[in-house]
Amino acid sequence: MSKFFNYIVALFALLFCLSCSYFQTKEKKEVLARVNQTFLYKEDLVQFLPKDITSEDSALYVTNYIKNWATEQLLLDQAIINLPNSKLQEFDKLVKDYRTELYTESYKDLILSKKIDTLIKEETLVNYFEENRKNFKLNDDLVKYRYIYLNAKFPKLDVIKKQFIRFNKEDRKKLERQSLKFKSYSFNDSIWVSERNFYQKLEILDQENSEEFLKDNNFLQQADSLGVYLIKIEKVLFRNENAPFEYAKPTVKQILLNRRKIKLTKDFEKEITKDALKNNKFEIYN
Known part of the structure; x- marks a missing residue:
């Protein structure tokens, strides 16, 4: 009987210590606000506080956060009280389904990211593109071009212009050697760019005159108050035409990866x- 009594005393002492520890832990949490039976603790807010914020801005941020939190919590409490049970059950199911989907999809993405081979042979990309070429239509006009922007009084401008238009290997080398003297330039005329990017780069051109500018093998010379633009349009593809492989390649790769x-x-x-x-771990009961 004595041993049993001692055991009971020890058990109550342990439970008392645990409960004290529990309440001490709870007391450590600093309460910032309360709405009905829901509390907002300081630690809940700190994680959302922007970094490098001043003390003045911090006080304003905390005040606004608490007000917004209280408004949302009050609306939530009222919604739970006033919405029909059928609607609450519908929402609970949606939340449960979303939680399940969020967890499972994230897990699958984690596993697949370690397993999937992202390398695709060029031949595979080309073959898929050729077999499905009709599915790759352009949503925008595309342009291949090069340009030089230089001072209007640039020495031997006529020579530069001749080299720029002809643009063989030797011409390109000579122009690249002088490129530091140009205001700006681009010789990447093998790359397709959208019409929008083309006009963003060459603001001197009026987009309303696209039909005049955007022609295969077209040379343009345009001047502004600061200098002269030499522009050579190599190739143009228009909206709804078949996209070229090099432009469609990223899309093709994404399709095959998917x-x-x-x-x-x-x-x-x-x-x-x-x-x-x-x-x-899984059983089906008949």
């Missing part, structure tokens, strides 16, 4: 279900 991801996802789902059945 196909790999879908297949890996299905394989992974089958594997995890099969493993659960094997290890008695």
Whole structure:
């Protein structure tokens, strides 16, 4: 009887210590605000406080945060009281479904990111593009061009102009050697750019006159108050035409990667279900 009594005393002493520890832990939390039975603690707010904020701005931020939190919490409490049970159950199901989807999709992405092979051979990309060329239509006009912007009194401007228009290997080397003397330039005439980017780069051109400017193998010389633009349009493709492979390549690669991801996802789902059945983690009752 004495041993049993001592055991009871020890048990109550332990529970008392644990409860004291629990309440001490709760007391450490600094309460900032309360709405009905819901509390906002300082530690809940600190994680949202912007870094490098001044003390004055910090006080204003905290005040606004508490007001917004209180408004949302009051609305939530009133919604729970006043909305029909059927609507609350519908929302609870949506929340549960979203939580499940968020967790499972994030987990699958984590696993697949380690398994998926993102390298795709150029030949595979080209073959897919050729087989589906009709599906790759342009949504914007595309341009291949080069330009030089230089001082109107640039020495031997006529020579520069001749080299720029002809633009063989030797011409390009000579122009590149003088490129530091140009106001700006671009010789990447093998790259397709959108019409929008073209006019953003060459603001001297009026987009309303696109039909005049955007022609294959077209040379333009335009002057402003600071200098002269030499512009050579190599090639133009228009909206709704078939996209060139080099322009469509990133899209083609993404399509093929998505196909790999879908297949890996299905394989992974089958594997995890099969493993659960094997290890008695999943059972179907007839």
